């Protein structure tokens with residue numbers, strides 16, 4: 001028998017699960033309201049995910065925070081789209097967040113969402129492959145590319161010592177196997193806290209073989 005679907009996570013349950021203050025939750029609510037307003041025009045996220053946004057987007061993003069190395073200051077989120085996970089991490093207090101997004105219309109949304117939520121982020125309106133590397137502590141990505149391509153694209157940052165936190169689906173083992181011949185790295189997997197069949201993949205000491 002298949003697992004019954006969980007009821008949608010409430011904003012309050014998200015806040016309790018992630019230890020989010022009332023003020024921070026209110027900024028997340030502002031972000032979600034803007035996302036709902038822009039969604040019909042830009043199709044920013046899968047439409048069905050908006051029936052459970054606190055689980056599918058906010059908890060999915062926020063679960064990365066406790067997996068970051070202590071003292072993390074700078075996060076680079078690649079292929080940010082509507083801002084998941086990067087903008088949520090900035091709202092939750094990561095001091096310096098860089099969002100990389102190639103689609104100019106999504107870039108406009110990201111800048112508006114940052115303005116409406118009073119969040120300081122740097123939005124790089126370009127393809128990741130054209131971004132000159134700079135020191136970052138953590139690289140994040142969700143739904144951008146299969147692992148081998150993701151590693152190629154983010155290597156300039158990871159080979160300088162950054163850790164990766166990639167949100168991955170259930171095919172994570174196949175993706176790791178495909179990457180294995182080209183990369184040496186420390187790998188940790190964490191089952192998604194959203195209850196999906198996905199994983200957070202944490203990679204460190206990434207080196208090309």
Ligand SMILES: C[S@@+](CC[C@H](N)C(=O)[O-])C[C@H]1O[C@@H](n2cnc3c(N)ncnc32)[C@H](O)[C@@H]1O
Pocket residue numbers: 045078079080081082083084085100101102103106126127128129141142143144
């Ligand atoms: C499927 S969406 C995922 C967006 C977001 N991370 C999420 O999970 O909701 C992938 C995003 O990556 C952007 N993108 C794809 N290739 C890119 C690249 N090489 N550099 C920067 N952005 C890219 C696309 O424009 C799109 O917004």
